[in-house]
Amino acid sequence: MAFSLFNRHPQEVLTSTEKEQIVEAIRQAESRTSGEIRVYIESHNKYVDPVDRAAEVFFKLKMEHTADRNAVLLYVAVKDRQLAIFGDEGIYQRTGSMYWNGLVKKILEHFNQQHFATGISEYIHQIGEGLHQYFPFDRATDQNELPDDIVFGS
Secondary structure, three states: OOOOOHOOOHHHHOOHHHHHHHHHHHHHOOOOOOOEEEEEEOOOOOOOOOHHHHHHHHHHHHHOOOOOOOEEEEEEEEEOEEEEEEEOHHEEEEEEEHHHHHHHHHHHHHOOOHHHHHHHOOOOOOOOHHHHHHEOOOOOOOOOOOOOOOOEEE
């Protein structure tokens, strides 16, 4: 009998190999851009709107302190089956809401098929491409401003 992905504790949703796959996807995406990508996974969203929760987490993690205001957060509330993407003003102004809505649809397709790590990795790749287009990597000035690890809430 298989257990639903969404009935697990956040840290149990991903295997250690899948966690490494996601962190490596973050590193690869960030190697082509000055932008920063973070992933935050928790069990429940105490708020009605996952975008509001994503914004709260974004500022809690101090992601707005990047030099070009080009950080992006993928927020997932596992048991509530909620997903949100929150991009700082630098990247959001250049891409617009249609770009973000399209990414959410792609990720949800993977999640609905229980391909959680694949969905997150694909998201990271797509965001990396978007960030690269508007904020290409400059070897002379760019540095990794935020940790590449996955953050797990309660």
